[in-house]
Amino acid sequence: MLYAPFSLTTPPRYWHYSYKANLSAPVTPSSPALEWQDKDGKIALAARPAAGTFELGRRTNILVLASPYLSFDWQQNSTAQVGDVELVLGFRRQDQGDWGESDLGAGKPTTDHTLRIPVGSSQVTYGQWHREYFDLAGIYRRYWSDAENDEIRLVWIGITSGKDKPAAVTSITYLTQILLSR
Structure with missing residues (x-):
């Protein structure tokens, strides 16, 4: 998903x-909230939540059983905290024939359940890349066990910028290689 830079002012289709x-911040960061950077030889999205609230995402229509694993790489600078940036997953329960072309349109789709996962760890070595793996089918079964797996789609x-606390002005979280796999 995040593997190549694209214009944030005119994102590609489905994005x-x-x-x-953040106009009330005592000190405004000199860089934008989101920008592409070459970080340690990787093309990464640099997220600065102190610059303002943001959300960047992509519509999908993926059967959780078909691509049950999600992984991504992240790195934080020394002032970033867990949850400054969150990964957002939107799920919808639907049968194979229960969706149309409008489900692949622009903007955020309707969801039955949304899961926000804080990015980061309090036990990290700053400046090093970390990889996270998630079992999407397992997550869905854990929180919404009444649904059949063949009905669950990641849409x-x-x-997004974290919502629980304000981030430090110099806080940067880098994200890259958000991938779905089987």
Whole structure:
């Protein structure tokens, strides 16, 4: 999903980007909330939540059983905290024939369940890349066990600024290689 840079002002089809500047911050970061950077030889998205609230994501229509694993790489600088940036997964329960072309349109799709996963760890070595793996079918069974696995679709994957606490002005979280696999 995040493997090559694209324009954030005019994202590709099926992508959605929203941003609201933090005008009340005592010190405004000199860089934008989201920007592509070459970080340690990787093309990564640099997220600065102190610059403002943001959400960047992509519509999908993926049967959880067909691509049950999600992975991504992240790195934080020394002022970033767990949850400054969150991964957002949107799930919808639907039968194979229960979706149409409008489900593949622009903007965020409707979801039955949304899961926000804080990016980061308090036990990290700053400046090193870390890889996270998630079993999507297992996550869905854990939180919504009443649904049949062959009805569950991942319809949204995104990243957003954390909502639980303000981030430090110099906080940067880098994300790259968000991949779905079997």
